[in-house]
Amino acid sequence: MGIEELSHSDKMPMPITAKALPHRRLGMRLLVKRGSDGHPGSRPGAKTVADVAAAPGRNQVPRGIAYMLGSTVMFAGVNAVVKWQLATYPLGEVAFERTLFAFLTVAAIILPRAGWSVLRTRRYREHLQRGLSQFGSMLCWFLAVSVLSLGSATAIGFAAPLFTTLLSIVILKEKVGIHRWSALIVGFVGVLLITHPGAGTLTYGALFALGNAVLISTVAIAIRRMSMTESTETLTLYQMSIMTLCTAGLLTLGFRAPHWRDALMVALAGVGNGIAQLWWTRSLSLAPPSAVVPFNYLSLVWATILGFAVWGDVPTPGLLVGSAIVVASGLYILWRETLRRRPAVPTPQRA
Numbered sequence: 230m231g232i233e234e235l236s237h238s239d240k241m242p243m244p245i246t247a248k249a250l251p252h253r254r255l256g257m258r259l260l261v262k263r264g265s266d267g268h269p270g271s272r273p274g275a276k277t278v279a280d281v282a283a284a285p286g287r288n289q290v291p292r293g294i295a296y297m298l299g300s301t302v303m304f305a306g307v308n309a310v311v312k313w314q315l316a317t318y319p320l321g322e323v324a325f326e327r328t329l330f331a332f333l334t335v336a337a338i339i340l341p342r343a344g345w346s347v348l349r350t351r352r353y354r355e356h357l358q359r360g361l362s363q364f365g366s367m368l369c370w371f372l373a374v375s376v377l378s379l380g381s382a383t384a385i386g387f388a389a390p391l392f393t394t395l396l397s398i399v400i401l402k403e404k405v406g407i408h409r410w411s412a413l414i415v416g417f418v419g420v421l422l423i424t425h426p427g428a429g430t431l432t433y434g435a436l437f438a439l440g441n442a443v444l445i446s447t448v449a450i451a452i453r454r455m456s457m458t459e460s461t462e463t464l465t466l467y468q469m470s471i472m473t474l475c476t477a478g479l480l481t482l483g484f485r486a487p488h489w490r491d492a493l494m495v496a497l498a499g500v501g502n503g504i505a506q507l508w509w510t511r512s513l514s515l516a517p518p519s520a521v522v523p524f525n526y527l528s529l530v531w532a533t534i535l536g537f538a539v540w541g542d543v544p545t546p547g548l549l550v551g552s553a554i555v556v557a558s559g560l561y562i563l564w565r566e567t568l569r570r571r572p573a574v575p576t577p578q579r580a
Contacts, residue, residue, distance in 0.1 A: 293516025296508045297524045303505035305531035308379060309539060310498040314491060315375040321479025322487075323495060324371055328476045330499025331506070332469035338507060339462045347462045352455060359451040359464075360471025366444035367472065369437045376434035378542035380533035384423050384552040385438035387529065390559040391416040392446035400450055412561045419554025422547045461510050469503075519567040526556045 307327070314323045339347060350356065374382045391413055397403045405413075424435040455464065487495070512521045529552055536542035 290516040290520045293512045293514075293521045294524055296512035296515065297521040298527065300505045300508040300512065301525060301528040302531055303501045303508065305379075305383075305528055305535055307498045307502045307505065308374060308383070308532065309535045310494055311371065312374045312379055313539070314495055314498075315371065317491070318485050318487060319479075319483035320368075320371050320375070321476065321482045322484050324367065325473070325476040325480055326487075326492070326495040327499040327502060328367075328469070328472045330496045331503035332473045334500045334503030335465055335469050335506065338503075339466060343460075343462050347460065347466060350459060350463055350467070352459065355451065355455055356459075356464075356467040357471060359448055359455070360468050361475070362444050362447045362451065363468055364472050364475040366441050366448060367476075369441035369444060373434050373438035373441060376432065377438060378540065378544075379536035380529065380542060380544055380552075381423065381548055382434070382438050383529050383532040384548060384555060385420065385435060386442055386445070387526065387552070387555050387559060388416065388420045388439070389442040389445045389449070390562055391420070391555075392443050393449045394562055396446050396450050397453075401453070406565075408565050409562055412558045412565070416555055416558030416562075419551040419558060422551030422554065425547050461514075465506065465510070517567070519563060522563055523560055526559070529556070 311323060311327065370382070370386070373385070377385075394405065394409060394413055398405050420439070424439070452464065509525075515521075533542075533544055537544075
């Protein structure tokens, strides 16, 4: 599974104090007038130039949904290729080839536009820690998908938002109310239904899938903390470069000369993974998360279809019910988070 970044600018829009300042940005003409106290933000509903100019680019919901749908299809196809190749080639070889081509794809798209200055940072240690967590998450995912059905591994992976909420309480000291606590408990019940733990039933594949969900949650927490100073492009390039170096080390554990068709398949999967990561991030930059993230759960549908079509995996009742519970819990947490972060509407004052 992929999980990527939505960066936040650390620059606040400057208030405009001129009595009448015409401003052109993004093809619009805006006239901002001074209020009675000299600050445009002092009146209810007043906006800065940056607020108004940024609004259209942030609310292109149909395009955002289209990018999210495209990323879910791409991710499902990439994961199916990985599962297919792991049956023949060593894990380290498949991981390195996919990560290498994903890195080259992302670099080819970002560097011509942003230049080498995108690599400037003062947070090398945090980038390394995050890259290692992402590397560990990918290893757990590969090990899980090599033994589990594609649908089961994907369903367990969707427990990541539950772990993210739990870790945000411990690491970020966020306050969580009864609603999100309830969603967490119900969501973990869904995870239990999918993994059906018991004597001899909890496979190591399920444990690796849970490990992937936990590690990807630590990555999400790191993104939340680092995105205040680091751009999406910087986060992505450091992540992919660290993962490529780490997977190169896995080649020492085994290598088999691939058939050219298999090499081409993995290379295309790497390119697809890089594009899917960018589409996922682009989706979140075009529309609010509450509008596009629910469509990310369609990955489970595509994974189940591919699992049945390619490997004949029939979803069990526990998988179907547990998946529905996990998805519902994740969507409920997203909804509560959206309500919590929504700015309060100012109360009109009577004259």
